Amino acid sequence: MAEQKLFAGAAVRRIRRSNGLTQTAMAEALAVSPSYLNLIERNQRPLTAAILLRLAERFDFDARSLTGATPGGGVEALRRRLADPLFADLNLDKLQLEDWIAAAPDAAEAFARAFDRLSGAGQRQEADAIAAVRAEIERWRNHFADLDAQAEALADELRLANADLYGAIAERLRVKHQLSIRILPVDVLPDRLKRLDLHARQLQLSELLDPASRTFAAASELANLEARAEIDGLVKGADFAERASERFYRRHLTSYFAAALMMPYARFLRACEGTGYDIELLxxxxxxxxxxxxxxxxxxxxxxxxxxxxxxxxIDRAGQSSKRYAGASASPLVESDARCPLWRLHTAFDRPGHLVKDMVELEDSTRWFTIARTVQPQAGREGGIRAEFAVGLGIDAQLAAPLAAARGIDLSAGEATPIGLGCRACTRPDCPQRSAPPAGRVLVFNERERGLTPFVWAGE
Structure with missing residues (x-):
């Protein structure tokens, strides 16, 4: 609470109404004046640590839930939805959205749900399940403190037994869980990279996996065995409507624990800061x-x-995303389902294994420093299909100065590629790469002129 102010007026109002209290009655229970409580509910005053403690004591709720209870996901989430071209003629600023959430939180939440439902109409059930999981991950900002702490403690314990993490995990699985690891030829596991054989008490791994992937697979199995209670609690707390969502979320949390075991938080953060977030060194x-x-x-x-x-x-070569995490960046480049072809993220496929840097500027003048590189999740057999993806990382250019990859680059005023969030959401005129007009705009035609793009719209 000392690090950032917590504005949770909508959540406090819900607690009050669910308990059938007037503002005067609740203010008395919290030992504050009714006028002060009114300011809190209108997000004109933050919750202090003392009031938060009284709320938790008197109304029996998890204080951490306040951060995820803002209607519609909060101002930034609503702004991303309102960036849809359908609302291009409306001039809704941040202050108006804050007032909307404060004055009519249920209406803001209803809008968010309706927009999400309509914009996703016709999607497959699996896609809906993944979207629900993404929303839950972003609610936590992809940081699960309890899993991190448990993985860090376990990593320290394993290091005392064996400096080689893979060897230490293998020994832990063998001694504590009576589970051995066996590397099998591709002919034995032709279409699997990993298989748990409980009858033989073996974790069977394909020889196609490289050392990092083998360690990750072994760490994932250890997560299933030793972090099950914590993972079960997170899955239950998410309260998904679909079974598929639960499974996707459980898979993510298991992978999260495995990564935290391989890269324990404190040691990893120190290494990041000491190397300038140099990924190859890490x-x-x-x-x-x-x-x-x-x-x-x-x-x-x-x-x-x-x-x-x-x-x-x-992303793959077709530009389809199979993973996207906003973390704490709040970047619209993650939220958009479409991507601008001018973003050099796509050119990483032209230089396999090389780091591709780019400075991009969105229509709202925000600048993002990005790096990208191709990856192949696992080796393929000769003559077979080998998967290839481009993994991109990005950060607000104002925060990128500590990065080794950004050295020598003018982050504030240097050259930047002007991009949009896909052609249908972009209103930049005269873009020679444009493949479609912006949605919601009226096209105009002039037979006597031809511009850089065949699309011209009213108000351009």
């Missing part, structure tokens, strides 16, 4: 892959020991 130091390190960078949000707020994307 890979070598922690025996991890590029994608594993990139994902871990989005999770560094421990209170009192925060890392830089990165976002991460993983």
């Amino acid at each position: 890979q070598r130091r922690f025996g991890a892959g590029f994608e594993q390190v990139a994902h871990r960078l989005t999770t560094l949000q421990r209170v009192g020991a925060r890392g830089l707020p990165f976002f991460m994307l993983r």
Whole structure:
């Protein structure tokens, strides 16, 4: 609470109404004046630590839930929805949205739910399940403090037994859980990278996995065995409507624990700050892959020991994203389902294994420093299909100065690529790369002229 102010007026109002209290009655219970409580409910005063403690004591709720209780996900989440071209003619600023949430929190929440439902109409059930999981992950800002703490303690314990993490995990599985690890030829596991054979008490791993992936697979199994209670609690607390969402979320949390075991929080953050977040050095130091390190960078949000707020994307050559985490970045580049082809994230496929840097500027003049590199999750057999993705990391350019990758780059006024959030959401005129007009705009035609793009719209 000392690090940032907590404005949770809508949540306090819900607590009061659910208990059938007037503002006067609740103010008396919290030992504050009714006028002060009114200011809190209107988000004109933050919750102090003392009032938060009284709320928790008198009304029996988890204080951590306040941070996730803002209608519609809060001002920034509502702004992202209102960035849809459908609302392009409306001039809604941050102050108006704050007033809306304070004055009519249920209406703001209803709008958010309706927008999310309509914008996703026609999607497959699996996509809806993934969207629900993404929303839950972002609610936590992809930082699960209890899992991190448990993984860190376990990592310290394993280091005392064996400096080689993979060997230490294998020994722990064997001694404590009577589970051995066996590496099998691809002919034996032709279509699997991992299999748990409980009858033989074996964790069977494919020889296709590289050392980092083998360690991750072994750490994931240890998470299933030793962090089950914590993971079960998080899954239950998410209260998903679909079974598929629960499974996707459980998989994410298991992977989170495995990554935290390989890259323990305090040691990893020190290494990040000491190396300028040099990903290649971090890979070598922690025996991890590029994608594993990139994902871990989005999770560094421990209170009192925060890392830089990165976002991460993983796309294929068609531009489809299979992973995206906003973390604490609040970047619209993650939220958008479409991406601008001018963003050099896509050119990483032209230089496999090389780091591609880019400075981009959105239509609202915000600048983001991004890096990208191709990855191949696992080796393929000769003549077979080998998966390839581009993993991109990004950070607000104003915060990128500590990065080794950003040295020598003018982050504030240097050249930046002007991009949008996909053609349908972008209103930049005369873009030669444009493949579609912006949604919600009226097209105009002039047979006597031809611009850089065939699309011209009213108000341009």
